[in-house]
Amino acid sequence: MKTFGVVIPIYNTKIEWIKKSIDSAIESYFNLNKDFEIIIIDNGSNDKKIWEFLNENYKNYDFLKLKKFAKNEGKQQATKYGFYKIDAKYFQVLDADDWLDSNKIKNVVNTLKKIDGDIFFLNYYYYNNKKQTIRKERKIYKKSSLEYIELKEIPRMFWHFNANTIFNKEFMLKNNFKFPDTKIYYEDIYINMWNLSKVKKPFFVNEAFYYYRVNIGGTNLSSTKKMFEYIDYFEKMYREIIKLDFSNPISKKNMLNLASLQYLTLTYFWTAKEKFEVANNKINNLKKEIKNNKNLYYAKSLKRPRITILGDLIIWKGYSFFFVKPFTKIVFKFRN
Numbered sequence: 004m005k006t007f008g009v010v011i012p013i014y015n016t017k018i019e020w021i022k023k024s025i026d027s028a029i030e031s032y033f034n035l036n037k038d039f040e041i042i043i044i045d046n047g048s049n050d051k052k053i054w055e056f057l058n059e060n061y062k063n064y065d066f067l068k069l070k071k072f073a074k075n076e077g078k079q080q081a082t083k084y085g086f087y088k089i090d091a092k093y094f095q096v097l098d099a100d101d102w103l104d105s106n107k108i109k110n111v112v113n114t115l116k117k118i119d120g121d122i123f124f125l126n127y128y129y130y131n132n133k134k135q136t137i138r139k140e141r142k143i144y145k146k147s148s149l150e151y152i153e154l155k156e157i158p159r160m161f162w163h164f165n166a167n168t169i170f171n172k173e174f175m176l177k178n179n180f181k182f183p184d185t186k187i188y189y190e191d192i193y194i195n196m197w198n199l200s201k202v203k204k205p206f207f208v209n210e211a212f213y214y215y216r217v218n219i220g221g222t223n224l225s226s227t228k229k230m231f232e233y234i235d236y237f238e239k240m241y242r243e244i245i246k247l248d249f250s251n252p253i254s255k256k257n258m259l260n261l262a263s264l265q266y267l268t269l270t271y272f273w274t275a276k277e278k279f280e281v282a283n284n285k286i287n288n289l290k291k292e293i294k295n296n297k298n299l300y301y302a303k304s305l306k307r308p309r310i311t312i313l314g315d316l317i318i319w320k321g322y323s324f325f326f327v328k329p330f331t332k333i334v335f336k337f338r339n
Contacts, residue, residue, distance in 0.1 A: 007112045007169070008040025009097040010085030012078050015048045016099040018056050020216070023102050025061060030105035032066060035112055040091040041067045044084055047075035079190040083182045092173055093123070096165040096191060100132075100216045107212035114150050114208050115169070121202045122195075123169040124154075126211040133217075140211045143167055147209050154205045157253065165191050166215040169208075170198060183243045188236035193244060200247040200254055245292070 009028055013021060025043065032039040043061070045054050054071050061067055070084060082096055093115050097103065111125065126146075129138040168191075178201045187193060199205075 005040040005091040006038045006115055007035070007093045007095075007108075008042070008089045008091030009095050009103075010082060010089060011041070011043045011097045011099055012046055012081035012085070013044065013048060013053060013057075013099040014046040014075060014078065014081075015050055016053070018053060020100040021053065021056070022060075024097060024099050025067075027102040027105055028097065029064070029067070031103050031108050034105045034109050037066065038112065040089050040094070042085045042089050043067065043069050044081040045069075045071040046078065046081040047072040049075075077186050079182060079187055082190055082194075086172070086175075086182075089172065092171065093169050094172055095169050095213075097213075098165060098216075101166065102214050102216075104128075104212040104214070107210055110150075111169075111208055111210050111212055114210070118151060118206060119204070120153075120206040121171055121174045121204045122198045123151075123171075123206050123208050124157075125167050125169070125208050125213070127166040127213040127215055128211060130214050130216045137214070144207050147207075150209055152207045152209070154207055155253075157199060157202075157205055166213045168195055170194065174198075174201075183240070185239050185243070186236055187240035187243060189240060193240050196244045197247060200249050201251065202253050203251065205253065 009031075011024060011028065025041075028039075028041045032041060043057065045057060048054065057069055061069060068088065070088075072081065085096070086094070115123070124144065126140050126142050126144065129141050130136070131138065175198070180197060182190075183193065
């Protein structure tokens with residue numbers, strides 16, 4: 004069994020991005036003295052050239068596993084396949100448009116060998132695809148002179164997504180982790196939240212090696228139009244998460260993680276202007292469910308203020324928002 008590995012789901016990603024992602028993983032394999040696992044899944048891409056490219060360039064690597072789905076089954080299924088197939092104690096999901104720093108990852112894996120943690124968080128780099136610029140290391144947690152820090156509390160942003168999280172497969176299997184049967188969107192939040200509901204030994208590793216590409220027009224947070232298509236899947240993911248038991252000591256201290264998800268979910272419903280009335284009804288129903296469930300935390304401080312809803316409506320109508328900067332100051336004042 005390897006110490007660390009990556010699962011790379013691919014669906015209709017640009018070949019040049021796929022190449023950069025996989026090549027960075029291969030470089031990491033050799034920099035880590037082969038103590039690294041790589042699984043690549045073509046999730047039924049419409050572009051047939053993708054599978055041809057993968058076969059022509061990577062089929063002969065005996066340390067790299069390739070899999071093709073006959074049709075697109077959603078990223079959740081591709082991640083699920085990789086999770087059960089990867090032969091590594093720790094793993095990370097590497098999106099096909101992101102890449103790794105093969106030198107810095109060595110420091111992280113050396114740290115993983117020293118400690119036995121349930122889940123690990125790191126900082127990461129942010130690449131603006133439109134501007135083609137790399138933002139300095141995004142710090143979701145304070146830097147330290149130590150290689151790693153055992154966390155007593157989990158900052159709110161830690162549940163976020165693939166770029167800053169390493170999972171312990173052994174820990175997940177031991178605690179009977181199962182992917183939801185229903186198709187969900189943003190499955191990385193579900194995996195993170197599941198781990199946070201069970202975690203007893205979370206760690207922050209004082210390193211960053213993941214480059215997260217913000218692909219304008221892709222299926223990430225910047226693609227509002229795409230989000231409209233996934234409102235129902237996102238709601239299903241939310242309903243799966245509120246089934247989790249957040250009663251362990253670490254989770255009790257960090258119920259804001261669940262509150263943040265609540266806020267994020269409601270925000271997505273508001274952004275779906277084509278489903279404004281439906282979204283409004285869903286928000287009200289979710290609020291009632293949360294308030295009536297004694298095991299959940301309802302964050303009143305995170306309720307979406309009316310002034311931001313007004314701002315959304317103005318933006319939707321296409322008006323020039325010339326007072327954006329002073330307006331954001333008002334918004335932050337309301338949110339805090």
